[in-house]
Amino acid sequence: MRVPLLDLDAQxxxxxxxxxxxxxxxxxxxxxxxxxxxDALERELAAMLxxxxxxxxxxxxxxxxxxxxxxxIKAGDEVVTTTYSFFATAGAIVRLGARPVLVDIDxxxxxxxxxQAINAITPxxxxxxxxxxxxxxxxxxPIMDVAVRARIPVIEDAAxxxxxxxxxxxxxxxxxxxxxxxxxxxxxxxxxxAGLLTTEDEALAxxxxxxRTHGMQPKYFHHLVGGNFRMDALQAAVLRxxxxxxxxxxxxxxxxxxxxxxxxxxxxxxxxxxxPIEPPDRRHIFNQFVIRTSERDALKRHMDGLGIGTEIxxxxxxxxxxxxADLGHRRGDFPHAERAADESLAIxxxxxxxxxxxxxxxxxxxxxxHQRVGASR
Ligand SMILES: *Cc1c(COP(=O)(O)O)cnc(C)c1O
Numbered sequence: 001m002r003v004p005l006l007d008l009d010a011q012x013x014x015x016x017x018x019x020x021x022x023x024x025x026x027x028x029x030x031x032x033x034x035x036x037x038x039d040a041l042e043r044e045l046a047a048m049l050x051x052x053x054x055x056x057x058x059x060x061x062x063x064x065x066x067x068x069x070x071x072x073i074k075a076g077d078e079v080v081t082t083t084y085s086f087f088a089t090a091g092a093i094v095r096l097g098a099r100p101v102l103v104d105i106d107x108x109x110x111x112x113x114x115x116q117a118i119n120a121i122t123p124x125x126x127x128x129x130x131x132x133x134x135x136x137x138x139x140x141x142p143i144m145d146v147a148v149r150a151r152i153p154v155i156e157d158a159a160x161x162x163x164x165x166x167x168x169x170x171x172x173x174x175x176x177x178x179x180x181x182x183x184x185x186x187x188x189x190x191x192x193x194a195g196l197l198t199t200e201d202e203a204l205a206x207x208x209x210x211x212r213t214h215g216m217q218p219k220y221f222h223h224l225v226g227g228n229f230r231m232d233a234l235q236a237a238v239l240r241x242x243x244x245x246x247x248x249x250x251x252x253x254x255x256x257x258x259x260x261x262x263x264x265x266x267x268x269x270x271x272x273x274x275x276p277i278e279p280p281d282r283r284h285i286f287n288q289f290v291i292r293t294s295e296r297d298a299l300k301r302h303m304d305g306l307g308i309g310t311e312i313x314x315x316x317x318x319x320x321x322x323x324x325a326d327l328g329h330r331r332g333d334f335p336h337a338e339r340a341a342d343e344s345l346a347i348x349x350x351x352x353x354x355x356x357x358x359x360x361x362x363x364x365x366x367x368x369x370h371q372r373v374g375a376s377r
Contacts, residue, residue, distance in 0.1 A: 001307075001356065001357060001360040002307035002308070003307070003308045003309060003348050003353070003357045003360055003361055004309045004348065005309030005310060005311055005346065005347075005348050006185055006309070006348070006350050007350055007352055007353075008184060008189070010350070010352035011249070011350070011351075011352060015241060015242065015245070018241045019191075019238055019241050019242075022237040022238060022240065022241045023234055023237055023238065025237060026233050026234050026237045027234075029233075031233055032232060032233050032234065033230060033232075033233065034230065034233070035233055037233040037236040037237045037240065038056050038230075038231060038233060038236045040236070040240060041054075041056055041231075041236040041239055041240050041243075042054045042055065042056050044240060044243060045196060045239075045243065046198070048243060048246075049162070049170050049172055049173065049178075049198060050170045050173055051170075051172060051173040051178065051198040051199070051200060052199070052200045052202075052205070053198060053199050053200070053201075053202070053205035054196055054197075054198050055196065055197040055198070055199075055205065055208050055209055055212065056194070056195075056196060056230075056231035056236060057194070057195045057196060057197055057212060057229045057230065057231055058193060058194065058195060058228070058229050058230060058231055058232075059181065059183070059193040059194065059195045060088060060157075060159040060179060060180060060181025060182070060183060060186075060195040061088040061091070061092060061181075061195070062195055062227075062229040063159075063179035063180060063181070063195040063196060063197040064088055064089065064092035064129075064155070064157060064179045065092045065095060065096070065227075065229070066197055066208050066211055066212060066227075066229050067155045067176075067177035067179055067197055067208070068092055068093065068096055068098070068127065068155070069096065069208075069211050069226065069227075070177070070204050070207045070208040070211060071126065071127055071153055071155075071176070071177075071204075073093070073096050073098050073126050073127060074096055074097055074098060075096075075097030075098065076097070076098070076099075076124065077096075077098040077099070077124060077125075077126040077127075078098065078099050078100075078101045078122060078124040078125045078126060079093045079098055079099070079100055079101065079125070079126060079127045079128070079129050080101045080103060080117050080120045080121060080125055080127075080128045080129065081093065081100050081101070081102065081103070081112070081128070081129040081130070081131070081157075082102070082103060082104075082105055082111065082112040082129075082130065082131050082133075082318075082337075083102040083103065083104060083105070083317040083318045083319045083334045083337045084104075084105045084110060084133070084314065084317045084318070084334075084337040084340055084341070085131040085133060085157065085314070085318070086159070086160075086313075086314065087318075087321075088159070089129060089131055089157050089318075090102070090318045090324065093129070094323075094324070098126070099124075099327070100318065100324075100327070101120045101122075101125070102318055102319050102327065102329065102334065103116040103117050103119075103120050103334070104116055104334035104335070104336045104337050105334075105336050105337050105340060106139070106336070107336040107339065107340065108277055109133075109136055109138075109139070109277065109279070110133045110134060110136075110276075110290065110340055110344070111130065111131065111132065111133055111136065111137075111138040111139065112130045112131065112138050112143075113336075114138075114139045114140075114142035114143050115142070117130070117143055118142065118143065118146045121146070121150065121152065125150075125152055126152070126153075127152060127153050127154070127155055128143055128147055128152055128153075128154045128155070129154075129155045129156075129157060130143060130154065130156060130157065130175075131157040131159075131160075132156065132157065132158050132160060132161035132164060132171055133160060134160055134276065134284075134286070134287055134288040134289075134290050134313070134346075135160050135161050135164055135187070135253075135284055135285035135286050135287035135288065136161070136164065136276070136278065136279075136282060136284045136285075137161065137164055137165065137166035137171055137282045137283075138156075138166075140154075140156075140166050140174055140175075141166075141167070144174065144175070153175070153176040153177070154174070154175035154176055155175055155176065155177045155178075155179065156171055156172055156174060156175040156177065156178045156179065157179050158171045158172040158178045158179060158180050159179060159180060159181035159183075159186065159195075160181070160186060160187075160287040160288070161285060161287065162180050162186070162187055162188050162246065162285070163187065163188075163246055163247065163250050163283075163285050164282070164283050164284065164285040165282065165283040166281065166282050167281050167282075172198045173198060173200060176199060176201060176204065177197060177198065177199050177204070177208075178196075178197070178198040178199070179195065179196075179197060179198075180195055180196040180197075180198070181194075181195050182194035182195060182196070182235070182239060185287075186287060187246060187249060187250060187253070187285055187287050188239065188242060188243060188246050188249075189242070190235040190238050190239055191234070191235065191238045192232070192235060193235075194231045194232070194235040194236075194239065195231070207224070210223060210224055210226060211224055211226030211227065211229070212226060212227075212228075212229045212230055213226065213228065213229075213230060214226045214227065214228065248351070249351045250285045250286075250351075251351075252350075252351025252352065252353075253285065253286040253287075253289075253349050253350065253351050254284070254285070254286060255351075256286070256289075256349055256350075256351065256353050256358060257276075257278075257284070257286050257289055257349065259355065259358055260275065260289060260347075260349075260358060260361075260362065261275060263358060263359060263362040264362060264365075267362055267363075267365075267366045269362070269365060269366055269369055272293065272369045272373075273291050273292070273293050273365060273369070274291060274292040274293070274343075275291055276289060276290055276291070286349050288311075288313055288346040288349065289346060289347055289348075289349035290313065290344045290345065290346050291344070291345055291346075291347060291365075292340070292343040292344050292345070293343060293345070294342075294343060295368075295372060296312070296342060296343050296344065296345050298368070298372075299345060299365065299368050300312065300345055302364070302367075302368045303347075303364055303365075303368075306364050308347075308348070308360070308361055308364055309348055310345050310346060310347055310348075311345070311346045312341075312344065312345060312346070313344060313346050314341060315341055316341060317334060317337040317338060317340075317341050319333055319334055319337075320338070347361055347365075348361060
């Protein structure tokens with residue numbers, strides 16, 4: 001049985017008519033930039049995420065960039081972040097001339113180690129940027145306690161974590177800014193690039209809105225040097241159709257995660273394969289279900305051969321990326337992240353995945369594990 005890593009078509013089919021109607025509404029209005037779709041989406045997502053200000057932007061990457069720009073982060077500043085995330089997290093910092101001060105992860109959660117994050121703070125630290133990787137919240141309280149006292153803003157990279165919670169609080173509303181992505185593979189995906197910036201702070205929201213359109217207010221009067229970070233009205237219309245279904249899709253992913261746990265246990269694979277954990281104070285939304293094994297590359301080849309989709313998130317931590325060579329790191333600096341990069345493998349978890357497909361995924365992994373055990377005897 002072939003199982004794709006993600007099946008966007010399965011999500012699209014039942015909503016096809018509603019999505020086409022929403023896109024037609026925008027086409028018929030000929031209002032493609034800002035306007036009523038963006039206003040409505042911002043209202044609806046602010047209510048859904050429990051935040052005061054939701055600012056629709058062009059991508060998750062631009063949400064990060066805009067958050068840093070709104071905080072006036074520039075050359076000479078330091079931003080503490082994880083070495084293990086999608087590139088945009090560190091890329092946004094470097095694009096502004098600031099220095100990403102990288103720290104290792106907690107190997108149990110893949111998220112930034114809060115103690116190391118706190119220890120990395122210097123007088124030049126202008127922000128801390130934890131990532132809620134794969135849909136599980138970073139351990140925010142220890143970081144927030146120190147950051148609030150030191151008046152260092154925390155920016156949450158919640159690109160993979162929409163609808164996730166930490167101690168019952170929705171992510172994206174705990175730090176000064178929350179950054180979300182609607183890249184098609186995220187739990188709430190647009191038909192192209194789109195993102196969202198959230199904040200409780202009135203003044204920072206106003207500043208981010210200004211920066212979103214070249215610092216311009218009114219037309220052709222520029223107060224700040226911003227950029228074009230607007231979301232297309234077409235993407236907003238698509239997201240307005242999809243957002244009401246997000247909670248059901250997330251429940252589907254959580255149900256599938258629970259089913260994987262049962263299947264791995266029943267197959268006796270728990271010793272050979274490490275499964276993602278969900279600490280009791282956090283709600284995992286499983287943007288990815290990432291397993292670990294020291295035989296990751298061989299397992300991936302085995303799954304490829306059977307037509308089962310898997311992916312490596314991420315094969316190279318930031319401190320070993322060629323473009324960040326000038327940070328002066330080397331292999332061995334962040335051993336937990338390096339090991340995660342060598343061992344992690346995402347397996348299919350999307351909500352429409354069937355029980356039979358999941359059984360096929362686990363059976364394929366079981367076959368691999370038993371072959372290995374047989375070969376080593
Ligand atoms: C997807 C992602 C981003 C960037 O979002 P885009 O919409 O693709 O620009 C940033 N950070 C993390 C952790 C992501 O997963």
